[in-house]
Amino acid sequence: GAVVSQHPSWVICKSGTSVKIECRSLDFQATTMFWYRQFPKQSLMLMATSNEGSKATYEQGVEKDKFLINHASLTLSTLTVTSAHPEDSSFYICSARVHRAIQTYEQYFGPGTRLTVT
Amino acid sequence: SQKIEQNSEALNIQEGKTATLTCNYTNYSPAYLQWYRQDPGRGPVFLLLIRENEKEKRKERLKVTFDTTLKQSLFHITASQPADSATYLCALDPGDSSYKLIFGSGTRLLVRP
Numbered sequence: 150g151a152v153v154s155q156h157p158s159w160v161i162c163k164s165g166t167s168v169k170i171e172c173r174s175l176d177f178q179a180t181t182m183f184w185y186r187q188f189p190k191q192s193l194m195l196m197a198t199s200n201e202g203s204k205a206t207y208e209q210g211v212e213k214d215k216f217l218i219n220h221a222s223l224t225l226s227t228l229t230v231t232s233a234h235p236e237d238s239s240f241y242i243c244s245a246r247v248h249r250a251i252q253t254y255e256q257y258f259g260p261g262t263r264l265t266v267t
Numbered sequence: 268s269q270k271i272e273q274n275s276e277a278l279n280i281q282e283g284k285t286a287t288l289t290c291n292y293t294n295y296s297p298a299y300l301q302w303y304r305q306d307p308g309r310g311p312v313f314l315l316l317i318r319e320n321e322k323e324k325r326k327e328r329l330k331v332t333f334d335t336t337l338k339q340s341l342f343h344i345t346a347s348q349p350a351d352s353a354t355y356l357c358a359l360d361p362g363d364s365s366y367k368l369i370f371g372s373g374t375r376l377l378v379r380p
Contacts, residue, residue, distance in 0.1 A: 153310075181366070192356070192372040193311070242310045246366075256301070256358075256368055258310035 152176055153245050155259035162233055162266055169229045170262045172243030178223035179245035183256070184216070187240045199226045233266040240264075269294040273357060273371035281379050286344040288374045290357035293338060295369075297359035300333055300340045305354045305373065314355075315342075347378045 152175040162168050172182060181200055185193040197218050199205040205218035215237075217229040226245075230237055242261045248254045271292045280286050290300070299318040303311035317324040317333045317340065324331045330343040344351050354373040361369060 151313075155310075183368075190372075193370045195367055195369075198367065240308075244310075244368075254366070255313055255316060257313060258303075261308065261310045263308070 151247055151255070151257045153243065153257045153259040155243055155262050157262060158260060159263040160265070162264070164234055164266055165232055167229055167231045168233055168264060169227055170241055170243070170264075172226045172228070172245070172259050174224045174245040174257075177245070177247055179247070180223065181246045182220060182226040183244040183246070184218060184226075184228050185242045185244065187242060187261075193242060196228075230264065233264070235266045238264055238266045269361070269369075271295070271357065271359060271369055271371045273355075273374045275372060275374070277375040277377055279377045279379065280347060282347060282349060284347055286347045286351065286376055286378070288342040288355050288357075288376065290340040290342070290371055291338060292359060295338075295359060296335075296362045298362045300331075300357060300359045301368065302329075302331055302340075302342050303356040303358060303370075305356055307354075311356055344376070347376075349378045349380050352376055352378050 154173045156171045184196045187193045195208050196211045197205045197207045199218050199220040201220045201223050207213045220226040240261050243259045244256050246254050246256050301316045302314045305311045315331045317331045328345045332341045354375045356373040358368040358370045
């Protein structure tokens with residue numbers, strides 16, 4: 150159980166175009182989903198927290214107009230990288246949270262999406 | 268400043284030995300700490316969660332300890348196997364009601380056959 154999928158697994162796009170990445174919780178409902186970015190040999194950096202039916206909360210330094218997040222249902226969140234540039238090339242990972250008990254949760258991650266902007 | 272640190276150097280051990288990975292943090296008061304495994308080009312996989320009032324947690328060949336005085340968690344893999352080779356990440360919830368996970372940069376484990 151607790152499977153999170155991402156699509157696509159990799160994408161190559163030209164500079165200036167937009168790319169949409171989907172994140173789905175397959176066998177559970179996630180009220181909260183997270184989007185991370187990871188550069189090679191570095192830690193996961195949280196970009197934004199997404200709650201179903203409300204606006205995403207972005208971390209400091211993350212441009213909300215560039216990284217559009219939509220959490221339309223309890224099982225789907227999307228990240229759209231708008232007007233992508235080569236510096237946006239990275240590994241994007243989504244995550245969904247499952248609450249197990251009061252103030253205790255587990256977080257399950259998708260397999261990641263490798264974005265390359267040429 | 269707040270930091271969560273893991274040994275950046277790879278840990279290279281012989282199959283069958285116990286691997287011990289360290290996670291240290293400063294200026295956090297986490298309610299619990301989690302450990303994940305990440306394989307190259309893949310998302311992290313949840314392994315274990317340990318709460319601040321728990322000294323030790325076990326799951327099969329895995330054991331995690333949590334010392335809030337030392338601000339340290341140790342992650343052990345006993346009877347290690349080549350298939351255990353991966354990067355292991357520790358992550359903590361800062362305990363500030365933000366419910367965000369903050370990740371260390373991970374330690375790569377290599378188990379030689």
